[in-house]
Amino acid sequence: MILQNFKQKIRELKRQTLVVYFISRERALPWYIKTIAIIVAANALSPIDLIPDFIPILGMIDDFIIVPLGLALIIYLTPKKILRTAEIKAQQCNERPISYISAIAFILVWIATLLLIAHLVHSSFLM
Template sequence: MKLENLKKRAEDLKNNLYVLYLAYRHPKTPIYAKLWAVLVIAYALSPIDLIPDFLPVLGYLDDLILIPAGITIAIKLVPKEVWNECKEKEVDLKEAKKKGIVAGVIIGLIWAYALYLIIKFLLG
């Protein structure tokens, strides 16, 4: 049962990614909170995980612990009035998903380019 609660909590925190994106764009959000928010959002949308998913149990560690921990820290860094204001905004899920897909593709292309540069460097 504890694993089920942990999964639900992780899913709830992941749902806050769009609100975190809105907080990132808010002019009253401090720069350190914006930087952390960018890192968390980029990692959450990235197709590359710190711990590969094919590893039993450990592979889902980032989905269950790392991403929710990053989101929790980001929420604490954003001023409460900014977070509440962003959370109250109407969330258009279709628009949010579209932006998420575009961001995922861009992050995937960045990873592919980084891999290309590494292979090019290694092969001479």
């Protein structure tokens, strides 16, 4: 029961993150709401935490307090019409089938990019 409730909360957090992402792309919003939305969505989706998780207690603040509060702030500041549109887009995005081939291609492109950067850095140190 507890695990099921936790999974539901994670799904809701993911959906809200998508809503905030779509809000950040809305042209009719003031720049400050868009800026906050971009920062919150990037922080929620980024594998790099604001506060690293290995720091006891403080590392969890980023994941369990800052991200949900940022999501709530953006949802509160956004006009209802724009919020509804973003929610519909997020729902449509969640209903799409998952493409594992695309995910693998995306990961391979990132690995190739990192290897290229490492090669360039390594060759520049040898000069």
